[in-house]
Amino acid sequence: MIQFENVGFRYKRGPEVLQNVDLEIPAGSFQFITGESGAGKSSLLRLLYLDSMPTAGRISLFGRDVTTLTRDEIAWFRRRIGVVFQDFRLLDHLSAAENVALPLTVAGVREAAYRDNVTEMLQWVGLGDKMEVRPPELSGGEKQRVAIARAVVASPDIILADEPTGSVDPAMAERIMALFVEMNRLGKTVLFASHDLAMIEQYKLPITTLRGGTVASGKRASGRGAAA
Amino acid sequence: MSAIRSKGALIPFQAASGGLMILIVAAMAFLACFALAGALGTTRIASTWTEGLAGAATVRIDANEDDRARRTSLVLDILRDTEGIADARALSERDVADLLTPWFGGTPDLGELPAPGIVAVTLDIENEPDPTVVQARLDGAGAGAVYDDHGRWRGKAARAARAIGNLSWWALGLTALAIAASVFLVISIAMVAHKGTIEALRLAGAEDRFVANLYQKRFFWLGALGGLIGSGFALAAFVGLDALSSVRSALPMIDAPYYWPIAWLAIILACALVAVLAARLAVLATLRRRG
Numbered sequence: 001m002i003q004f005e006n007v008g009f010r011y012k013r014g015p016e017v018l019q020n021v022d023l024e025i026p027a028g029s030f031q032f033i034t035g036e037s038g039a040g041k042s043s044l045l046r047l048l049y050l051d052s053m054p055t056a057g058r059i060s061l062f063g064r065d066v067t068t069l070t071r072d073e074i075a076w077f078r079r080r081i082g083v084v085f086q087d088f089r090l091l092d093h094l095s096a097a098e099n100v101a102l103p104l105t106v107a108g109v110r111e112a113a114y115r116d117n118v119t120e121m122l123q124w125v126g127l128g129d130k131m132e133v134r135p136p137e138l139s140g141g142e143k144q145r146v147a148i149a150r151a152v153v154a155s156p157d158i159i160l161a162d163e164p165t166g167s168v169d170p171a172m173a174e175r176i177m178a179l180f181v182e183m184n185r186l187g188k189t190v191l192f193a194s195h196d197l198a199m200i201e202q203y204k205l206p207i208t209t210l211r212g213g214t215v216a217s218g219k220r221a222s223g224r225g226a227a228a
Numbered sequence: 229m230s231a232i233r234s235k236g237a238l239i240p241f242q243a244a245s246g247g248l249m250i251l252i253v254a255a256m257a258f259l260a261c262f263a264l265a266g267a268l269g270t271t272r273i274a275s276t277w278t279e280g281l282a283g284a285a286t287v288r289i290d291a292n293e294d295d296r297a298r299r300t301s302l303v304l305d306i307l308r309d310t311e312g313i314a315d316a317r318a319l320s321e322r323d324v325a326d327l328l329t330p331w332f333g334g335t336p337d338l339g340e341l342p343a344p345g346i347v348a349v350t351l352d353i354e355n356e357p358d359p360t361v362v363q364a365r366l367d368g369a370g371a372g373a374v375y376d377d378h379g380r381w382r383g384k385a386a387r388a389a390r391a392i393g394n395l396s397w398w399a400l401g402l403t404a405l406a407i408a409a410s411v412f413l414v415i416s417i418a419m420v421a422h423k424g425t426i427e428a429l430r431l432a433g434a435e436d437r438f439v440a441n442l443y444q445k446r447f448f449w450l451g452a453l454g455g456l457i458g459s460g461f462a463l464a465a466f467v468g469l470d471a472l473s474s475v476r477s478a479l480p481m482i483d484a485p486y487y488w489p490i491a492w493l494a495i496i497l498a499c500a501l502v503a504v505l506a507a508r509l510a511v512l513a514t515l516r517r518r519g
Contacts, residue, residue, distance in 0.1 A: 049431060071516075072435050079433035089428050093240040105238065106434035150432075 001027055001060070002048065002158070002189070008056030009043055017043045018213045021057070025191065027157070030184040032200045033193040035210035041193040042086065044210065045160045048191065049083045050074050062157070079107055082151030084161040088143045090135040096146045097122060097131040103154040114153075121149040125179065141168040148179055158189045165194060173199060238429065239422055239442050245414055246450055249503075252410045253454025254461070257499050260403040261462030264491050267396035274389030278382050283353045285377040287316075287366070289345035296345045303347055303371045310365065312357030315350040351377070404502045411447055411506035418443075419514045426515075440511040444504045451503025455496035463492055 004023035010016045018040045025031050033041050046052050047059055050066060059066045061077065069077060082103070090099045097118050098105075104114040122128050125145035135143055144164060151159055161180060165173035177199070184190045194200055200207060209216045287307065289299050300318050307316035319327075324343055351357070356377070363375045419426065426439055466488065 051431065075430070075433050075435040075438075078431060083431060089424070089431070091238075091240075091425055091428055093425075094237070098237070102238075102428065103432045106429055106432050106438055154433075 001025070001063070002191075003060040004057065005060070006057035007047070007054045007059055009040075009047060009052065010055050011052075016055075016213055018047075018054075021210075021213075021215055023208060023215065025189065027189055028184075028187050030181070030190045030205045031192070032203075032205055032207040033191060033210065034195060034197055034200055034207055035216070036195060039195075039210040040213040041195070041210055042162055043213075045083070045162050045191065045193055048158070048160055049081050050077060079103065079154060080157045082154065082156035082159045084144070084147045084151045084159070084164045086163040086166060088135070088147045090143055090146055090150075092135050095132045095134055096127060096138065096142075099135065099146055100149045100153050102150055103156075107154060118149075118153060121153045122146075125149045126175075141172040144168055144172075144176060145179075148176065152183055152188070156188065158191070159183055161190070161192045163194055164192070165196065165199065177203070239425055239446070241418070241446055242421075245418060246446075249410070249414055249447070249450045250454040250457065253407055253451050253499050253503065254458035256403050256407045256410075257455045257458025257495050258462045259458075260400055260495055260498070261459050261466075261491070263396050263399035263403060264495065265396075265466070267393050267400060268491070270389045270393035270396060274386045274393065277385040277389065282382065283351050283356075285349040285351055285359070285362075285375060287347040287349060288374045288376065289347065290372060290374070299371055299373065300345050300347065302369055303366065303373045306365050306369055306371065307347065307349060307362075310357055310362055312352050312355045313349055313362075314352045317348050317350075319346040319348055347373075349375075404498065407451070407499060407502045408506035411451075411503050412510040415443055415447070415507055415510035416514060419511065430515075436512055436515045439515060440508045443507045443511045447503040447507035448500050452496055452500035454503075455499025458499070459492050459495040462495075463488060 002023070002025040004021045007018060007021040007023075008016050009018040021040075021044065033044060035041055043052075047054055047066075048061070050061075050069070053067050062080065064073075064077075066077075091102070094102075100121055101111075101114055101118045104117070105111075119128070119131065122131055125148055127142060127145055127149070130138065130142065135146065138146065144167060148161075148164065151161070159180065164180070165176050168176065173196075180190050180192060181203070192200075207217075287303050289296060289303060304316050304318060307313050324346055327346075328343065359375055359377045359379065366373045366375055429439055
C-alpha cells in the first residue's frame with residue numbers, strides 16, 4: 001500500500017510543485033498518473049522512489065513513514081521499487097545486459113545466479129540479440145526496453161514508469177504498455193505516469209490526474225487492475 | 229554470458245587519474261622509505277650508543293708524571309674493592325695514544341701532551357655502583373681522580389637520537405597524511421565525473437558502502453602499486469648507498485639489511501591501507517553531502 005497524506009513538495013526554495021496530495025494505491029494495483037507537463041507527475045514519482053522527501057505531509061510506503069528511513073533503509077526500499085525513467089538513465093559504459101543486471105549486482109546477487117534471469121529478461125523485451133551492445137548504439141525504443149528490463153529484473157513490488165512511451169512510436173508504445181500490464185498481472189503494483197491521455201484511456205484502469213501540483217481527479221484503485 | 233563483467237567495471241574509472249594517483253603514491257612511498265630508515269636508524273643509534281656505553285666507566289687521573297703511578301695504583305685498589313665493579317685496568321701510554329690518534333693524527337707523543345692517566349672500568353651491569361659513592365671513595369683516599377660512568381653522554385646521545393627518530397616518525401605520518409589527502413582530492417573530483425553513474429547505482433538500491441567499496445578496491449590497487457614502485461626505487465637507492473662503504477657506516481638502516489623486506493612490505497601495505505581508508509572516507513563524506 002502506498003499512501004500520500006496531504007503531501008507537499010518543493011525543490012529547495014522554489015515554489016511548491018506538489019500541494020495537499022492525498023493518494024491511496026493498494027498493493028497489486030495499476031494506476032495511471034496523468035496531467036500536463038509541469039503538473040507534478042515526475043515529482044510525485046521522485047518522492048516514491050525516495051530520491052526526495054516530502055516537504056509537507058506524510059508518505060507511507062511498505063507500512064513505513066518514508067521520512068523516518070535511514071540511508072541504508074532507503075537503499076533497501078529502493079530494491080523493492082523498479083523505476084523506468086523518462087531519460088532512461090542507462091550507464092553508457094556498460095552493456096545492455098550489465099545495465100539490466102544492475103539492481104541484482106548492487107543487491108549482492110552473484111552473476112551465476114542472475115545470468116539466466118538477465119538473458120530471459122532481455123529476450124522478453126525483444127533484445128536477446130543485443131545483450132552486449134552498449135546504450136549509445138541502441139535506438140530510443142531499445143533503450144526504453146532495456147530500462148524496463150532493468151526495472152523489473154529484480155522482481156520489485158512496485159514499478160514506477162515515468163513517460164515510458166514518450167520517445168517511441170505508437171506500435172512500440174503499445175508493446176511497452178503490454179509489458180507493464182503483464183507485470184501487473186504478475187502481482188506488481190504499477191504506477192504509470194504519462195501525459196498521453198488518448199493512450200491511457202484505451203485501458204480501463206484507475207487514473208489520477210494532477211493539475212498544478214494537486215490531485216484534480218482520481219479514481220481510487222481497488223485491487224489488481226485489469227487490462228482492456 | 230560474457231556481457232556482464234566484474235563489479236569494478238560499474239564505475240568508469242579513468243586510466244589517466246589512476247596513473248596520476250600511482251605517481252603521487254610512488255613519490256610519497258619513496259620519501260616514506262627514507263623517513264622509515266631515519267626512524268629505525270636513529271632508534272638503532274640510540275640503542276647502540278646507550279648499550280655501548282653501558283657497563284663501562286673511566287677514571288681520569290690528573291697528575292704529573294712523578295705521582296701518576298702511585299695514584300693509579302691507589303685508584304685501582306679502590307675500584308677493585310668497590311662492589312659493582314667487575315674489572316679495572318689502567319690504560320698504557322700506547323692505549324691512550326691510540327685513543328687520541330683520531331684527533332691529533334699520526335701517533336701523538338704523550339710526553340709533549342698533558343694527557344691524563346686513564347683507568348678503564350668494567351661494571352657489573354646487574355649491579356652498577358652509584359657513581360657518587362665511587363667518586364666519594366676516590367676523593368676520600370685523596371686519589372685526585374674523576375670517575376665518569378658516561379651517564380651524561382649516554383643521556384644526551386639517546387635524547388638526540390630519540391628526537392631525530394621522533395621527527396622521522398612524524399615525517400612518516402605526514403607522508404601518510406599527504407597520500408590520504410591526495411586520494412581524498414582525486415576521489416572528490418572523480419565523483420563529480422561519476423555523478424550520473426553513482427546516482428544510477430543508488431537508485432538501483434546501492435548502499436553507500438557498496439559505492440565506497442567500488443572506490444576502495446580501485447584505490448587499494450593504486451595505493452599498493454604506487455607503494456611497490458616508490459619503495460622499489462627507495463630499495464634500489466639503499467642498495468646503491470650500501471655499495472658505498474663510506475655511506476654504509478653512517479647509515480645504520482643500510483647496515484641492517486634484514487630490515488629491508490619487512491620495511492618494504494610495510495610501506496606497500498601502508499600505502500594501500502591509507503589509500504583504502506581515505507577512499508572510504510571521501511566517498512562516504514561526498515555521498516552524505518549530496519544527500
